[in-house]
Amino acid sequence: MAKQEMREPIESGCPDPFQYMHPVMRKNFGMWKYHEHPRPGVLLHVAYSGDKIWTVRVGTQRILDLFSLRELCDIGEKFADGYIHFTIRSNIEYMVTDEAKVEPLIKAVEDAGYVVGGTQNSVTMLSHTQGWLHCDIPATDASGVVKSMMDELIDEFRSTNMPNRVHITTSCCQINCGGQGDIAINIQHTKPPKINHDLVANVCERPSVVARCPVAAIRPAIVNGKPSLEVDEKKCICCGACFPPCPPMQINDAEFSKLAIWVGGNHSNARGKPTFHKLVAAGIPNNPPRWPEATAIVKRILAAYKEGARDWERINEWIERIGWPRFFEAVELPFTKYHIDNWRGARKSLNASTYIRF
Amino acid sequence: MAVQKFDTPMLDQLESGPWPSFITGIKALRDNHPDAKINEMTNSLLGQLEHSYETRKGYWKGGTVSVYGYGGGIIPRFSEVGHAFVASKEFHTLRVQPPAGNHYSTGMLRQLADSWEKWGSGLVTFHGQTGNIMFIGADTENVQHFFDEINDYGWDLGGAGPCVRTAMSCVGAARCEMSCTNEQKAHRLLVNNFTDDVHRPALPYKFKFKISGCPNDCQNAIERSDFAVIGTWRDDMKVDQDEFKAYVSRKGRQHVVDNIISRCPTQALTLNDDDSLTVNNKDCVRCMHCLNVVPKALHPGDDKGVTILIGGKRTLKIGDLMGTVVVPFKKLETEEDWESIVELAEEIIDFWAENGLEHERCGEMIERIGLANFLEAIGIDPDPNMVDSPRQCSYVRMDGWDEAAIEWFEKKAEQA
Numbered sequence: 001m002a003k004q005e006m007r008e009p010i011e012s013g014c015p016d017p018f019q020y021m022h023p024v025m026r027k028n029f030g031m032w033k034y035h036e037h038p039r040p041g042v043l044l045h046v047a048y049s050g051d052k053i054w055t056v057r058v059g060t061q062r063i064l065d066l067f068s069l070r071e072l073c074d075i076g077e078k079f080a081d082g083y084i085h086f087t088i089r090s091n092i093e094y095m096v097t098d099e100a101k102v103e104p105l106i107k108a109v110e111d112a113g114y115v116v117g118g119t120q121n122s123v124t125m126l127s128h129t130q131g132w133l134h135c136d137i138p139a140t141d142a143s144g145v146v147k148s149m150m151d152e153l154i155d156e157f158r159s160t161n162m163p164n165r166v167h168i169t170t171s172c173c174q175i176n177c178g179g180q181g182d183i184a185i186n187i188q189h190t191k192p193p194k195i196n197h198d199l200v201a202n203v204c205e206r207p208s209v210v211a212r213c214p215v216a217a218i219r220p221a222i223v224n225g226k227p228s229l230e231v232d233e234k235k236c237i238c239c240g241a242c243f244p245p246c247p248p249m250q251i252n253d254a255e256f257s258k259l260a261i262w263v264g265g266n267h268s269n270a271r272g273k274p275t276f277h278k279l280v281a282a283g284i285p286n287n288p289p290r291w292p293e294a295t296a297i298v299k300r301i302l303a304a305y306k307e308g309a310r311d312w313e314r315i316n317e318w319i320e321r322i323g324w325p326r327f328f329e330a331v332e333l334p335f336t337k338y339h340i341d342n343w344r345g346a347r348k349s350l351n352a353s354t355y356i357r358f
Numbered sequence: 359m360a361v362q363k364f365d366t367p368m369l370d371q372l373e374s375g376p377w378p379s380f381i382t383g384i385k386a387l388r389d390n391h392p393d394a395k396i397n398e399m400t401n402s403l404l405g406q407l408e409h410s411y412e413t414r415k416g417y418w419k420g421g422t423v424s425v426y427g428y429g430g431g432i433i434p435r436f437s438e439v440g441h442a443f444v445a446s447k448e449f450h451t452l453r454v455q456p457p458a459g460n461h462y463s464t465g466m467l468r469q470l471a472d473s474w475e476k477w478g479s480g481l482v483t484f485h486g487q488t489g490n491i492m493f494i495g496a497d498t499e500n501v502q503h504f505f506d507e508i509n510d511y512g513w514d515l516g517g518a519g520p521c522v523r524t525a526m527s528c529v530g531a532a533r534c535e536m537s538c539t540n541e542q543k544a545h546r547l548l549v550n551n552f553t554d555d556v557h558r559p560a561l562p563y564k565f566k567f568k569i570s571g572c573p574n575d576c577q578n579a580i581e582r583s584d585f586a587v588i589g590t591w592r593d594d595m596k597v598d599q600d601e602f603k604a605y606v607s608r609k610g611r612q613h614v615v616d617n618i619i620s621r622c623p624t625q626a627l628t629l630n631d632d633d634s635l636t637v638n639n640k641d642c643v644r645c646m647h648c649l650n651v652v653p654k655a656l657h658p659g660d661d662k663g664v665t666i667l668i669g670g671k672r673t674l675k676i677g678d679l680m681g682t683v684v685v686p687f688k689k690l691e692t693e694e695d696w697e698s699i700v701e702l703a704e705e706i707i708d709f710w711a712e713n714g715l716e717h718e719r720c721g722e723m724i725e726r727i728g729l730a731n732f733l734e735a736i737g738i739d740p741d742p743n744m745v746d747s748p749r750q751c752s753y754v755r756m757d758g759w760d761e762a763a764i765e766w767f768e769k770k771a772e773q774a
Contacts (some may be wrong), residue, residue, distance in 0.1 A: 006426040006427075007426065007506050008426075008427055009425065009426070009427040009428060009505070009509055009514075009515075009557075010509050010510070010514070011514060011553045011554075011557065012509075012512060012513075012514045013455060013514050013546070013549060013550035013553045013556070014455045014456075014457070014458055014514070014524070014525065014545065014546050014549050014550055015455065015456075015457040015458075015512055015513065015514075016457065016458070016542075016546065017457035017458045017459045017460075017461040017532075017542050018461075018542075019457075019463075020457050020461045020462050020463045020466055021459075021461040021532055022461075025461075025532040025533050026532075029531050029532055030531040030537065030540065032531075032533060032534060032535040032537070033535055033657075034535050034653045034654040034657075035534070035535060035653055036653075036654075045533050045534070045535070053533065055533070059377070059378070060378050061377070061378040061379055061380040061382075061383055062380065062483055062484075063380040063383065063384075063481060063483055063494070064383065064481070064482050064483065064484070065380075065383035065384060065386055065387045065400075065480055065481055066387065066391070066471050066474065066475055066480040066481075066482075067383070067386050067387070067390070067391075068378075068383050068386075069467060069471050069482060070468065070471060073464040073467050073468055073471075076464045077464050082463055082464045082465065083461070083462070083463055083464070084461075084462045084463075084464060084467065085459075085460055085461055085462070085529060085533075086456075086460040086462070086484045086485060087460075087529075088526070088528075088576060088577060088578070090483070090484060090485065092484075095533075113378055114378055115376075115377065115378070127487070129487060130486075131416075132407055132410035132411070132415075132416045132417075133403075133407055133494075134418060134433075134435060134449070134451060134494055134495075135416060135418065136416065136418045136419055136420045136435065137416065138416045139414075139416075140414075141407075141410065141411070143380045144369075144372055144381075144411070147372050147375070147377055147379055147380060147381075148372070148375075150377035151374075151375030151376055151377045154376050154377055174673065175672070175673045175674035176672060176673070176674060177487040177488075177672070178487070178672075179487065179578055179581070179582055179672070180578070180581050180582075180678070208716065208717070211715075211716065211717065212675065212717060214674075214675050214676065214677075239673075239674075241674055241675060247419060252414075252415055252416065253414075254413060254414035254415060255414075257414070265581075267575050267576075267578040267580065267581055267582075268573070268574050268575055268646070269573035269574065269575060269580075269643075269644075269645050269646060270573070270574060270645050270646045270647040270650055271621055271622075271623055271645055271647045272623055272645070274575070274580050274581060274680060276581075276678050276680075286414060288368060288411040288414065289368040289369065289371045289372055289411055290371060290372070310616070311616075311617055312617055312621060312647070312651070343677050344676065344677065345677075
């Protein structure tokens with residue numbers, strides 16, 4: 001297409017949400033007084049004006065086809081005033097201002113195959129990345145892992161029987177977009193990248209790749225007469241950071257890209273400062289289509305947490321109270337040399353006291 | 359023409375079980391959609407995904423695709439196995455910025471669905487990890503058509519690459535009593551001030567704004583954004599003593615002691631003999647716990663504002679970082695207040711753009727140069743709220759101490 005025919009973009013940026021906001025939310029903006037939790041999956045917010053709004057939270061498959069999206073719109077129009085809010089974990093929220101509309105809305109949602117829940121002390125929707133469906137660097141799938149796990153955890157999504165809320169995340173690579181989680185299921189590569197030396201010079205900007213390595217294990221080299229890169233495999237931590245800028249440095253491996261499970265990530269400031277998640281299990285096979293080994297460990301952790309934690313304790317707080325020795329015992333996982341941090345700042349994670357648990 | 363369906367024995371196993379299945383959804387597009395293009399694309403996608411499941415490998419590669427006038431916003435995806443899965447060999451994602459706070463009318467969703475049906479695969483996600491609406495699967499030519507159409511009725515692309523990224527904000531003041539600021543306004547003012555930096559990637563690496571209306575931080579802003587804005591307050595929290603007493607009488611004193619009083623991280627709460635609550639507001643750190651437990655009785659104070667933390671990010675390259683307090687408290691009421699938060703963001707991004715290394719996040723730069731140097735560069739005075747504790751190691755040259763101490767007392771005198 002000739003340049004003069006091209007349309008100039010309108011750089012409007014982020015749209016104003018007020019035009020798409022439920023009118024009662026618009027009217028009471030900044031004037032909400034309190035909320036209640038009438039049942040799992042339903043929130044009631046009460047404004048200083050006396051207005052009330054019920055929110056019904058709904059879990060979906062997240063990767064929505066147009067039929068599902070329109071079906072969710074149909075439900076929104078028929079039962080919920082035509083407005084939809086999305087939570088950060090991709091749950092859908094329908095809002096109604098008449099309590100009598102709550103039950104018919106829930107019925108419509110469930111009849112259509114979606115799941116009401118994800119509020120308060122539930123295991124809410126796993127937050128997930130793109131995976132094999134669409135990412136350029138994944139070692140595993142995301143939507144499939146989440147579907148498999150939510151099939152197993154659906155009762156905990158529908159109920160609020162956990163000591164506090166549980167946020168689970170997944171990530172298909174080791175370095176990027178998955179977040180912190182009470183439980184995080186992340187890829188952990190266990191072998192250095194396999195380099196296709198024929199392609200490196202043409203595909204990769206070599207100095208950038210060298211600079212990208214967190215442990216300075218990559219250096220320029222001539223291999224088979226061609227400029228390429230080589231990896232000091234003794235230094236390599238197998239993180240895969242070189243793979244995105246240099247696809248011929250293949251990090252993903254059908255056998256050696258494993259899953260690791262981390263616990264105790266918590267974004268909230270409630271009761272304590274936000275925390276990062278910590279490694280508890282690794283070497284778990286990346287086993288499509290249903291990843292049963294990873295799910296089994298997650299379920300064990302959840303069962304121990306549910307059994308052992310006090311009300312309001314998130315997973316990190318529960319472990320802080322009972323101590324790591326009892327945690328590993330309770331979830332029947334081994335404690336190994338790999339659990340002892342050696343990255344920068346690691347000393348802070350060592351026990352420099354006589355606080356010992358027996 | 360009937361679609362020659364790829365066999366998907368592994369993916370088929372993801373159709374069983376009670377949770378909604380994305381595979382069933384993609385198959386519905388393949389089998390039931392009237393448009394042959396969508397049938398073909400989704401069939402091909404399923405074929406490639408099945409191949410990934412069988413071989414445990416991904417087959418998408420990046421590349422260069424953009425819309426006219428922009429350098430970013432599209433995630434290009436070219437298939438490495440496009441010869442076998444031809445109809446999805448180009449399967450790009452458009453990142454589109456959602457309305458602040460993720461509010462939608464069904465009318466608007468339908469309009470987007472209609473446009474996407476014309477130009478794309480029919481698959482969409484609300485939202486990706488950065489907060490974009492992800493329209494997954496358009497070929498190179500149709501990326502432009504789809505963008506032109508939705509851009510005409512009010513939607514713009516988000517960021518991709520080394521640029522200011524799409525921002526996120528919680529539902530906030532629209533439906534939450536904990537809200538301590540106008541999250542939507544902060545979100546839009548900040549990110550829309552940088553539309554040029556969103557659309558034309560030219561920064562060291564990504565830069566994210568996230569806004570949470572209270573310290574519960576539902577948007578994960580502290581850990582997941584370079585510029586976290588967290589609503590808070592600095593006067594006394596509000597206690598409705600009648601509601602609190604009613605809660606105590608309903609739940610019992612032991613429950614209140616175990617779940618509220620003893621859980622306060624700074625021991626700022628006292629349960630009185632008459633079941634009322636005394637809050638030592640000087641000790642309170644606004645962690646939100648007691649408000650979360652008794653939202654009917656306990657509320658944020660009136661003197662609201664925000665805390666700003668800079669430098670949160672995930673693992674690459676130096677390990678995960680939380681954001682660091684750079685502005686302990688800031689009012690966001692007058693137009694000048696709002697302008698100054700935007701100016702602060704400009705100051706930080708400018709300094710980082712000048713001084714950050716290639717592919718270095720803002721937090722990594724701060725780690726490299728030290729917080730004190732960063733503060734000096736952006737013209738902010740040190741404050742004990744910025745640290746967990748003062749320095750523990752004596753390895754530092756301190757011959758500027760006297761001037762720094764005088765400056766501190768002069769600033770204090772000015773503020774008094």
